[in-house]
Amino acid sequence: MxxxxxxxxxxxxxxMITPQSYVFADNQSLNKDEIxxxxxxxSQNIRCLVCRxxxxxxxxxxxxxxxxxxxxxxxxxGLSDKEIYNYLxxxxxxxILLNPPFKTNTILLWLLPFLILISGCFVMIKFLKK
Amino acid sequence: xxxxxxxxxxLPLILFFSxxxxxxxxxxxxxxxxxxxxxxxxxxxxxxxxxxxxxEINYDKKINKNINFNxxxxxxxxxxxxxxxxxxxRIEAPVxxxxxxxxxxxxxxxxxxAEDNKKFLNDYGNPYDKxxxxxxxxxxxxxxxxxxxxxxxxxxxxxxxxxxAGPLLYDVYKTDILPLLE
Numbered sequence: 413m414x415x416x417x418x419x420x421x422x423x424x425x426x427x428m429i430t431p432q433s434y435v436f437a438d439n440q441s442l443n444k445d446e447i448x449x450x451x452x453x454x455s456q457n458i459r460c461l462v463c464r465x466x467x468x469x470x471x472x473x474x475x476x477x478x479x480x481x482x483x484x485x486x487x488x489x490g491l492s493d494k495e496i497y498n499y500l501x502x503x504x505x506x507x508i509l510l511n512p513p514f515k516t517n518t519i520l521l522w523l524l525p526f527l528i529l530i531s532g533c534f535v536m537i538k539f540l541k542k
Numbered sequence: 543x544x545x546x547x548x549x550x551x552x553l554p555l556i557l558f559f560s561x562x563x564x565x566x567x568x569x570x571x572x573x574x575x576x577x578x579x580x581x582x583x584x585x586x587x588x589x590x591x592x593x594x595x596x597x598e599i600n601y602d603k604k605i606n607k608n609i610n611f612n613x614x615x616x617x618x619x620x621x622x623x624x625x626x627x628x629x630x631x632r633i634e635a636p637v638x639x640x641x642x643x644x645x646x647x648x649x650x651x652x653x654x655x656a657e658d659n660k661k662f663l664n665d666y667g668n669p670y671d672k673x674x675x676x677x678x679x680x681x682x683x684x685x686x687x688x689x690x691x692x693x694x695x696x697x698x699x700x701x702x703x704x705x706x707a708g709p710l711l712y713d714v715y716k717t718d719i720l721p722l723l724e
Contacts, residue, residue: 461582461688474653475688478679503686505585524561531557538550 416540420533424526442487451484454496458483459508467510584686584694584705591621591700592684596674601656609648609674611700618723619646621694622670622710623682625654626662628690630709635666637710638693642669644723649673652682652690695722 442450455469460476468476479500486496500508512518586592595608622638624631641647649670651659654677663670676682685694688707695704704722706714 474679478683482680482683501585503585503683504688505582507582520564528557528561531553535550535553538547542547 416537420530420537424529424533447484447487450487450493451480454483454487454493455480457497457510458500459510461504461508581707582688584702584707586686586694586702587705589702591696591702592681594681594684596650596676596681599651599654599656599659599673599675601660609672611648611696613672614646614648614696615700616698617646618698619648619671619696621648621650621685621696623650623652623676623685623687623690623692625652625690626658627654628652631662631691632666634691634709634711635669637712637715639667639669641710641715641719642671646671650681651675652687653677653679693719695719 452469456467458468458479460466460468460471460473462473462475463471466476468479483496486499491499497509501513506513506515512521514522591611598607598609600606620638620641624634624638638647647670649672651673654675656675659673659675674681682690685692686705691709693706693710694702697703704718706718710719
């Protein structure tokens with residue numbers, strides 16, 4: 413019984429520890445392609461506030477263009493991704509981030525799937541035991 | 543069947559209905575907040591004016607200077623982002639005119655040029671105490687502007703207390719802005 417529980421716990425926690433793919437170190441010696449790629453990568457995580465359901469990478473709105481230019485400038489200035497995301501959410505709110513951040517008001521959003529999974533596991537264990 | 547097993551058998555059902563209930567409540571809220579979600583809340587409310595300098599619009603190519611917000615210190619004043627190419631800005635022009643009778647209004651011409659802007663002011667009136675030019679849209683981003691027109695109110699301490707996105711219509715002016723001026 414405890415072994416099964418342990419197994420499920422390990423399974424659940426291994427899902428929780430997914431690598432954050434967008435953690436880069438500041439770098440001023442990025443070449444042209446790297447700057448473009450990084451700009452696109454960040455842009456794909458930023459909501460276009462004019463079209464609302466597109467990222468600024470996909471949008472052709474003026475604001476999206478300006479924000480792409482701004483992000484590129486900040487990358488060249490050597491700002492980290494986190495600093496750029498913070499810069500944008502300080503001005504436009506967390507709504508501009510397509511990945512909702514882990515905060516008190518989003519805790520349910522992030523934890524509910526795991527809660528459901530855990531309670532599901534418990535129910536399954538109880539049934540299997542029978 | 544023991545009492546315990548019964549409860550466990552009921553658990554998925556209870557869980558299901560609690561999820562339905564929670565999501566139902568959330569959706570209900572969203573439906574009634576729809577008006578609020580359309581207009582985004584400004585993150586700058588309660589903060590001081592962004593530090594970025596704004597050049598004054600230059601109609602006759604003389605001297606270049608920046609707008610000095612200190613000129614308006616100890617006064618409630620408004621900052622209105624507008625543009626000559628922006629249709630809703632024409633609609634709100636009379637209301638901005640009305641507002642300018644009570645408090646100073648600083649206009650910031652967004653992605654505009656002096657020539658078109660002058661024409662716009664000739665056609666729709668000039669309610670502005672000072673006009674700045676934001677030809678690249680950088681000032682707008684610092685202010686968290688996502689579309690023109692937008693109107694901000696700044697209190698005596700230089701703190702932004704209100705933002706309206708979209709044309710300033712009379713009912714917004716009456717219900718939201720006038721009470722803040724008292």
